[in-house]
Amino acid sequence: MGHRERAREFVADVDRTRWHDQALWFVRSKRDQAADLVPDWEALRDQASAIKRSALTELPELWREFEEHATAAGTVVHWARDAHEHNEIVAGLLRDRSVRHVVKSKSMLTEECGLNSYLEAEGIEVIDTDLGERIVQLRGEPPSHIVMPAIHLQRAEIGELFAKEMGSAPDLDDPTELTDVARRDLRDRFLKAEAGLTGINFAIAETGGFVVVTNEGNADLGTALPGLHIASVGLEKIIPQQKDLAPFLRLLARSATGQAITTYTSHFRGPRPRSTQELHVVIVDNGRSQLLGRPAFREALGCIRCGACLNTCPVYRRSGGHSYSATIPGPIGSVLETSRDPATHAELPHACSLCGSCTDVCPVRIPLHHQLLAWRGELALSGHHPAWRRFSLNLVAWLFVRPTMYRLLGRFARGIGRRLPPTLREDLLPAWTRQRHLPTIPKSSFRELYRERQRQPKRPRPQAQPRPRHERNG
Numbered sequence: 001m002g003h004r005e006r007a008r009e010f011v012a013d014v015d016r017t018r019w020h021d022q023a024l025w026f027v028r029s030k031r032d033q034a035a036d037l038v039p040d041w042e043a044l045r046d047q048a049s050a051i052k053r054s055a056l057t058e059l060p061e062l063w064r065e066f067e068e069h070a071t072a073a074g075t076v077v078h079w080a081r082d083a084h085e086h087n088e089i090v091a092g093l094l095r096d097r098s099v100r101h102v103v104k105s106k107s108m109l110t111e112e113c114g115l116n117s118y119l120e121a122e123g124i125e126v127i128d129t130d131l132g133e134r135i136v137q138l139r140g141e142p143p144s145h146i147v148m149p150a151i152h153l154q155r156a157e158i159g160e161l162f163a164k165e166m167g168s169a170p171d172l173d174d175p176t177e178l179t180d181v182a183r184r185d186l187r188d189r190f191l192k193a194e195a196g197l198t199g200i201n202f203a204i205a206e207t208g209g210f211v212v213v214t215n216e217g218n219a220d221l222g223t224a225l226p227g228l229h230i231a232s233v234g235l236e237k238i239i240p241q242q243k244d245l246a247p248f249l250r251l252l253a254r255s256a257t258g259q260a261i262t263t264y265t266s267h268f269r270g271p272r273p274r275s276t277q278e279l280h281v282v283i284v285d286n287g288r289s290q291l292l293g294r295p296a297f298r299e300a301l302g303c304i305r306c307g308a309c310l311n312t313c314p315v316y317r318r319s320g321g322h323s324y325s326a327t328i329p330g331p332i333g334s335v336l337e338t339s340r341d342p343a344t345h346a347e348l349p350h351a352c353s354l355c356g357s358c359t360d361v362c363p364v365r366i367p368l369h370h371q372l373l374a375w376r377g378e379l380a381l382s383g384h385h386p387a388w389r390r391f392s393l394n395l396v397a398w399l400f401v402r403p404t405m406y407r408l409l410g411r412f413a414r415g416i417g418r419r420l421p422p423t424l425r426e427d428l429l430p431a432w433t434r435q436r437h438l439p440t441i442p443k444s445s446f447r448e449l450y451r452e453r454q455r456q457p458k459r460p461r462p463q464a465q466p467r468p469r470h471e472r473n474g
Ligand code: SF4
Pocket: 255, 302, 303, 304, 305, 306, 307, 308, 309, 310, 332, 358, 361, 362, 363, 364, 365, 366, 368
């Protein structure tokens, strides 16, 4: 099923569509308020964007520097070409240490690599410890949002799920009580885990350290208790210096949820001191270096996964994250997933109204709607459009370079269209007119109207009167 069909299923539930839209718009509004309180917000965006752009031009040097400093601090660095290599490295580390229980904090990269199912096939239990991730894990579905993975669910649905899976009261829908139930259930799992897996928000070349941001502190607990910490990181998540962190940390939480800062900003550099803990970092390419070689799309690698473009997108808000059938939904997902697998995701760049709101809110100034438009062109040229779209675009292209034919056909279509009863006209375009009416068909074309106007005698333009002095500079 494609995006269109899945979106149709989502909007069939009118109530869910309405509150999903409102919940995300509420988060978007909080982002606006938080941004308004920072006087140098636009300068921060410029700074973050410049750091990312510059880092993308020197990734090999930065990662070599990171590896050198991380190794000196006792971290073991691994390199993975693709998702399979990443999963095999992680599984190998766990296998060698006879690990059977793992706790994991939120990481879109491990979602992208399908790590959970890979480890489960090896007989290793993986427990997602971020509350939203845990909810979707128990439901056996992927996250629907990169920051709020269970935003598509209502409290009552979560109460039912917890009653079934954790034995809580069936009518529980108070958020604090639901969180307590999940916390009690997770506590034993934290204690039992022999390894903790995390993602990385920012790797720092200068120090060989990295930063993980969470709101629940689950990454800290998950890595403080077990003797093994494995952190997976995409090739693009590196910044040159420690001081470069500041603009990103100021932008990230405000753009994501409207908070001034995330509750936990955890810095890691080498294994826990005075312990036998091991720290491994797995650096993953999985198509990123290919994207880096495409100037029209490479800036998408600057994404800091704040989710602001999802929250503002009118299509995402009204079609839900699962309609994208992709690890990362919304505008940034439509760029990244299409780059990774154009044949599977060719529909996504068309799931966009090109309103440009995503570009307006992106803290690192990724020109998302320009990239989505560019993808449409690429997909057309590489033959990824369905036959009906190829045929209609070729027909339009043929017609647009034949002005006489264009005029004749226009006159013919206007003549026929004006004679048809309005209801029949709308029946001929059922998908277009399901939620809107066709405009009245004009008698003349724009050219004819223009020519007619040119023939009319010119009326003198009214002279602008100088404004009185006291009205100026108002
Ligand atoms: S593309 Fe920009 S707005 Fe969207 S998630 Fe990434 S950083 Fe945030």
